Each structure stands twice: as C-alpha cells, then as structure tokens.
Amino acid sequence: MNVAIVGLGLIGGSLAKTFSAHGHRVYGMDKNPQTMEQALQDGAVADVLDDVRMAHCDLVLICLYPQKTVDYILEKQQVFAGDTVVLDVCGVKEFVCREIEPVAAERGFTFVGAHPMAGRELSGYRASMDNLFHHASMILTPSANTDSNIINKLVNLFYSLEFRKVVVATPQRHDEIIAITSQLAHIVSNCYVKSPTAQDFGGFSAGSFKDLTRVAKLNEEMWTDLFSKNRPNLLRELDIFLENLQRYRDALAQEDDTELCALLRQGREIKEALRP
Amino acid sequence: MNVAIVGLGLIGGSLAKTFSAHGHRVYGMDKNPQTMEQALQDGAVADVLDDVRMAHCDLVLICLYPQKTVDYILEKQQVFAGDTVVLDVCGVKEFVCREIEPVAAERGFTFVGAHPMAGRELSGYRASMDNLFHHASMILTPSANTDSNIINKLVNLFYSLEFRKVVVATPQRHDEIIAITSQLAHIVSNCYVKSPTAQDFGGFSAGSFKDLTRVAKLNEEMWTDLFSKNRPNLLRELDIFLENLQRYRDALAQEDDTELCALLRQGREIKEALRP
Incomplete structure (x- = not known):
C-alpha cells in the first residue's frame, strides 16, 4: 500500500516507521528539513511526499495539531483522488470531522477521523518508535455516510500493524x-x-x-x-x-x-x- | 534483638516478616485471632506479645492507625522499660509526637516517630511481604531531646533491614x-x-x-x-x-x-x- 504521512513528529514518525516496517511504501513530509532527512536516512519514509505522489496514495495520514490538520486538508482538498482515504490522528475528533466531512463529500474523497491512543512523555521525530502502537488502541470515528467496506479495511489494516484493539465510535462520544x-x-x-x-x-x-x-x-x-x-x-x-x-x-x-x-x-x- | 510489634496489618506484618527474616526475635500481637495464628504459622512472629515480654524488648513498633497508636501507648506507658525504644509507624507525625513525647520523658522510655514510605493498594496481614521495604525510604522524626546514639542505632538498624534511605526530619516538616x-x-x-x-x-x-x-x-x-x-x-x-x-x-x-x-x-x- 502507498501511504502518505504529513507531519513526522512522535505520532507521524512512529506511524511512518510502523507502516514501513510492515512493508508499505511510505511518502513523508515534515516542515523541518533535518527531520525529513533523518526519516529518509532511517528508512522510515521511502521518499519525500509531494502533491503528485499524494494523488497516487491509497491512504493519507495527517499527523498535525488539530487546527493545522484542518488547515492542511482544506488547502490540499483538490489534490486527493476520489479513491484516497484521508485520516487525521489528532486527539479531538468532533471539530476535525465537522470541518472536513462536508469538504470530503463535495470533493469525493473519504475522510475518517482516527486517534491512536499511545504517547510518550517525549515528543518529536527523535522520540518516534516503530513499536509505539504495539498493544495500543486505535479509535476510528467515521461519519454515518462512510462506506462500511472502507471502515472494515481500516480496522483490518490497523490490526495488521499490531494495534491491540480498534474501536469505532462517533466523534462526539x-x-x-x-x-x-x-x-x-x-x-x-x-x-x-x-x-x-x-x-x-x-x-x-x-x-x-x-x-x-x-x-x-x-x-x-x-x-x-x-x-x-x-x-x-x-x-x-x-x-x-x-x-x-x-x-x-x-x-x-x-x-x-x-x-x-x-x-x-x-x-x-x-x-x-x-x-x- | 528482641522486637515487639503491635498490629500485624500490611505495615506491621511486613515489618514482622522483615525483622524475622533478618534474624531478630519478633513478638507480635493483633486483635484478629486468625491473623495472629497465621503470623505464628508463617514464622513472621516467634511468639505472642504480652506485657511481660514487651518489658524485655529492645524495640517496640506500634503499627496502628494514628489515634489508636496514641491510645495504645498511653495505655501501656507503665509497661515500657527505661531502655526500651518505642516507635510508631503511622503516616502523620506531629500529632503522635506531641501526644507521646511528654509521656515518654516522664516515664523514662524513648519514643521516636517513624514513617516507612511503602505501601500497596492491598491492605491487611495477607498483603504483607518480607520485601515491602526493599528500596523504600524510612523517615524518622526524633525530638530535639532524643539521644543521638539512639538515632544513629536506628538509622543503622533500618539500613541493615535493606531500606534504601533513612531520613531524619522534624515531625512538622x-x-x-x-x-x-x-x-x-x-x-x-x-x-x-x-x-x-x-x-x-x-x-x-x-x-x-x-x-x-x-x-x-x-x-x-x-x-x-x-x-x-x-x-x-x-x-x-x-x-x-x-x-x-x-x-x-x-x-x-x-x-x-x-x-x-x-x-x-x-x-x-x-x-x-x-x-x-
């Protein structure tokens, strides 16, 4: 699977390492050039993400703070292909889903809120680990309109990445x-x-x-x-x-x-x- | 050393097991007859504590709740010999020291407040362990009048029982x-x-x-x-x-x-x- 990851901090970097370790092709991007270079060197990402590559990814993971997550998706809304599944991973879901779902519906891509429940008292790419999510829960907050096949595929995908539990809930809950x-x-x-x-x-x-x-x-x-x-x-x-x-x-x-x-x-x- | 332990709950029971494991002779007492029997059977205590035996102990450890600690020492004040060192181990020290120190001075025995800083989310004798205090701190709160030789002996005694640190502080602090x-x-x-x-x-x-x-x-x-x-x-x-x-x-x-x-x-x- 081709995976785009935007933001290579603790969570984005750990997701990049986890997807790469499981044989997926990861394109990554971080505003910090040193982080970008280190992630390439580590093999956490296979190549630098750009708009052309993003259009060809099966899965796009936005790993930014909540407001920046929304700003980024709005900015790139025309780049995502119709069969792309876009996930964000920030720690609040109602705000992000409310802002993004209408845009996704209009543009024809699928958006699902997600929250991998793992963390460390350290932050940034340097703290990222390819086993941060071992035994962690993943919460998915699809909308009522999300295709259930896509939800099932995501649930299976995260179990295959060795999450302990994948839970589907409403953003409100x-x-x-x-x-x-x-x-x-x-x-x-x-x-x-x-x-x-x-x-x-x-x-x-x-x-x-x-x-x-x-x-x-x-x-x-x-x-x-x-x-x-x-x-x-x-x-x-x-x-x-x-x-x-x-x-x-x-x-x-x-x-x-x-x-x-x-x-x-x-x-x-x-x-x-x-x-x- | 002959040691009396009054109250064989989590802390008293663990102290009994610790002292016995280090070769001291422990006389114990608990209001619950089943606890008493079990402690004898385990070898946590060598024999049942009574007033005659208490008078011959080098060290008496009162392991009761704060109010009961004070009540007990006041009740037994005539039993303690002049060379007996009485410690309590409850989690507040100013109240206990204020109530007991004048009585100890009058009766001629030595009283030192103590607080072994270890615990479990379980309570009672059944939860007691001979290694509860491994790597724990022991706080001692002697009065300004306490003989410094006695304090030094107590500090060495608790280190010999494998406490990680013994700290001397005022009850107020x-x-x-x-x-x-x-x-x-x-x-x-x-x-x-x-x-x-x-x-x-x-x-x-x-x-x-x-x-x-x-x-x-x-x-x-x-x-x-x-x-x-x-x-x-x-x-x-x-x-x-x-x-x-x-x-x-x-x-x-x-x-x-x-x-x-x-x-x-x-x-x-x-x-x-x-x-x-």
Missing part, C-alpha cells in the same frame, strides 16, 4: 470520553506540581505524587489546541471535578470526619467497580 | 511534605473517578486516567484518621490546588487560550525542574 480519560488528567497533573511545598521534598519518596504528576510535562501548544477544540466537554468535566473536590475541602475544613470518610468510601467503591 | 506528596494525591485520585463519564469508557485505553486514579482505592477509615490529624497542612495544599485549578478553568471558560497555554507552560517548567 470520542470527545466526551477523552475529556475525562486524558484531557482533565493532564490539567490536574500539570496543576498539581504548582504547590510551593512540592518544589523540594528531598529524601522523601513520593510514589503517589509521581504517578499523579507523570503527564505534567506536556507540550503546552498542542494541548492548548486540543483543549480549546473540546471546550464544552472539558469544561463540564473540570466543573464536576471542582465541585466534587470542594466537598472534600468543606468536610475537612468543617472537621466533619463522618462526611470525609463517606466521600472517600464512595470514591473507593466507584474505583473498585471500574473495569480494569 | 514530615507532615508538611506528606500533605502534598501523598495525602492530597489520595484525595485528588479518589475524587477524580466520580465523573459520570468515567464509569464506562469501554474500548478506550486510558493510561493517564489509570495513573491518576491508582490510589483512589484506599482504606477510608485509615485515611480519614490521617487527614484529620494533618488538617491545617492538608487544607492549605487543597486550597492552593483548588485556586490553581480555578485559573485553568477560568482561562478555558473565557476562551483565553494565551492564558491557558501560559498556565500549562508554567506547570511543565515546574515539573521539569523537579528532582526526579
């Missing part, structure tokens, strides 16, 4: 879930480290602190773009969290240990009931 | 740090799972959610006791966290992406500057 499973966790983690007391706990081990703040080291520009494109869902989750946390705060401040214990019991029971 | 490195993390984690959206994210992987909520499954009675005995420190940290989190919330609600990005950058920079 994806964005609702991602707000709590990932986005709010990044905000809480990033916020938690700001306590002055956290700046020096030399000698004290801090397992729960480390777990809680693992994802505090984030790429703020990418995440601001992701958060702003999922504002209502994320704001709702943030408000639920703040409201719940205020209950613990009030119980503690009012020395109401019965209430504090009840709040903790409720959280423990909910956690125990979650599927692992 | 211990409690300030523990509020952010452990206590608030447990509250945040326990609170985070309460979002209705978090109850079913079937098929979506959720690495950051899992890390953030690892310690949500807690023993609510023990933690309520710990939190209530460290109320001012924990409340201060909780208020700092709520205030900081409100900033992210406001930036998001007001669509101020410049501010949101600045908040995330600040968190990222703080996290990067933390010693690992």
Whole structure:
C-alpha cells in the first residue's frame, strides 16, 4: 500500500516507521528539513511526499495539531483522488470531522477521523518508535455516510500493524470520553506540581505524587489546541471535578470526619467497580 | 534483638516478616485471632506479645492507625522499660509526637516517630511481604531531646533491614511534605473517578486516567484518621490546588487560550525542574 504521512513528529514518525516496517511504501513530509532527512536516512519514509505522489496514495495520514490538520486538508482538498482515504490522528475528533466531512463529500474523497491512543512523555521525530502502537488502541470515528467496506479495511489494516484493539465510535462520544480519560488528567497533573511545598521534598519518596504528576510535562501548544477544540466537554468535566473536590475541602475544613470518610468510601467503591 | 510489634496489618506484618527474616526475635500481637495464628504459622512472629515480654524488648513498633497508636501507648506507658525504644509507624507525625513525647520523658522510655514510605493498594496481614521495604525510604522524626546514639542505632538498624534511605526530619516538616506528596494525591485520585463519564469508557485505553486514579482505592477509615490529624497542612495544599485549578478553568471558560497555554507552560517548567 502507498501511504502518505504529513507531519513526522512522535505520532507521524512512529506511524511512518510502523507502516514501513510492515512493508508499505511510505511518502513523508515534515516542515523541518533535518527531520525529513533523518526519516529518509532511517528508512522510515521511502521518499519525500509531494502533491503528485499524494494523488497516487491509497491512504493519507495527517499527523498535525488539530487546527493545522484542518488547515492542511482544506488547502490540499483538490489534490486527493476520489479513491484516497484521508485520516487525521489528532486527539479531538468532533471539530476535525465537522470541518472536513462536508469538504470530503463535495470533493469525493473519504475522510475518517482516527486517534491512536499511545504517547510518550517525549515528543518529536527523535522520540518516534516503530513499536509505539504495539498493544495500543486505535479509535476510528467515521461519519454515518462512510462506506462500511472502507471502515472494515481500516480496522483490518490497523490490526495488521499490531494495534491491540480498534474501536469505532462517533466523534462526539470520542470527545466526551477523552475529556475525562486524558484531557482533565493532564490539567490536574500539570496543576498539581504548582504547590510551593512540592518544589523540594528531598529524601522523601513520593510514589503517589509521581504517578499523579507523570503527564505534567506536556507540550503546552498542542494541548492548548486540543483543549480549546473540546471546550464544552472539558469544561463540564473540570466543573464536576471542582465541585466534587470542594466537598472534600468543606468536610475537612468543617472537621466533619463522618462526611470525609463517606466521600472517600464512595470514591473507593466507584474505583473498585471500574473495569480494569 | 528482641522486637515487639503491635498490629500485624500490611505495615506491621511486613515489618514482622522483615525483622524475622533478618534474624531478630519478633513478638507480635493483633486483635484478629486468625491473623495472629497465621503470623505464628508463617514464622513472621516467634511468639505472642504480652506485657511481660514487651518489658524485655529492645524495640517496640506500634503499627496502628494514628489515634489508636496514641491510645495504645498511653495505655501501656507503665509497661515500657527505661531502655526500651518505642516507635510508631503511622503516616502523620506531629500529632503522635506531641501526644507521646511528654509521656515518654516522664516515664523514662524513648519514643521516636517513624514513617516507612511503602505501601500497596492491598491492605491487611495477607498483603504483607518480607520485601515491602526493599528500596523504600524510612523517615524518622526524633525530638530535639532524643539521644543521638539512639538515632544513629536506628538509622543503622533500618539500613541493615535493606531500606534504601533513612531520613531524619522534624515531625512538622514530615507532615508538611506528606500533605502534598501523598495525602492530597489520595484525595485528588479518589475524587477524580466520580465523573459520570468515567464509569464506562469501554474500548478506550486510558493510561493517564489509570495513573491518576491508582490510589483512589484506599482504606477510608485509615485515611480519614490521617487527614484529620494533618488538617491545617492538608487544607492549605487543597486550597492552593483548588485556586490553581480555578485559573485553568477560568482561562478555558473565557476562551483565553494565551492564558491557558501560559498556565500549562508554567506547570511543565515546574515539573521539569523537579528532582526526579
């Protein structure tokens, strides 16, 4: 299969390496010439992507931040052939699908939102790996009009690339879930480290602190773009969290240990009931 | 060395197994007769602890919840010999040291607060292990009057039991740090799972959610006791966290992406500057 990959960062670079390692022909492009050169040298991409080559690719993967993803597809809409399947891989899906699906319908190419759920605390091509997606989930968010044969082919393709699970969901459902499973966790983690007391706990081990703040080291520009494109869902989750946390705060401040214990019991029971 | 251990839960049971494995003679006691029997059968304790034996122990370790720790030591204050060193191992130190040190001074025994920083998401004797403290830190909080020879002996003793690090701190410093490195993390984690959206994210992987909520499954009675005995420190940290989190919330609600990005950058920079 001929695959075009636009943007060779952590995700795009890892996808390039994964597709190449599985025998596909990958054309790649990155705005950074050094990244481009390194990807060619590594064999992650077979050749540099241009518009002529893109028109002949079976699959085009846009691996850019959300806003840039939309800008790029709009700019190139006339380049994609009628039988090309265009996927984006950014972490919000409703915004991207809403902007792109009408254009795809008009131009006759197929667009499917996708979100490979894997990451590292490092970013950029240098952090990319040909096994980043081993045992990862891939979420696909086709529209109601997407040809089911194309969806089936994509599902099989990603399983063949050794993803552990491929899930089909609506863009709306994806964005609702991602707000709590990932986005709010990044905000809480990033916020938690700001306590002055956290700046020096030399000698004290801090397992729960480390777990809680693992994802505090984030790429703020990418995440601001992701958060702003999922504002209502994320704001709702943030408000639920703040409201719940205020209950613990009030119980503690009012020395109401019965209430504090009840709040903790409720959280423990909910956690125990979650599927692992 | 003859060692008395009162309370054979996760920590007491693991200490009993650790001391026994290192050739010390351990007398143990637990309110649960089945636990007592099992600990004898395992060889975690050599014999049942009683007041006569306690009077002949070099070291007495109280492994109970904070309030019960204080109650027990007050009840047994006449049993401890003048050369006995009594340690407690609960997770708050100022409360325990404040209540016990005057009594120890009056009765002539030595009391030192201690906090072995290791745990599991399981509790009770059944979860105890003879290697729970391998590579763990031990915090000791002696008073200004504690004989430095005794402190040195304790430091060497815990290193001989294969603790990775033994740190001496004031009870106040211990409690300030523990509020952010452990206590608030447990509250945040326990609170985070309460979002209705978090109850079913079937098929979506959720690495950051899992890390953030690892310690949500807690023993609510023990933690309520710990939190209530460290109320001012924990409340201060909780208020700092709520205030900081409100900033992210406001930036998001007001669509101020410049501010949101600045908040995330600040968190990222703080996290990067933390010693690992």
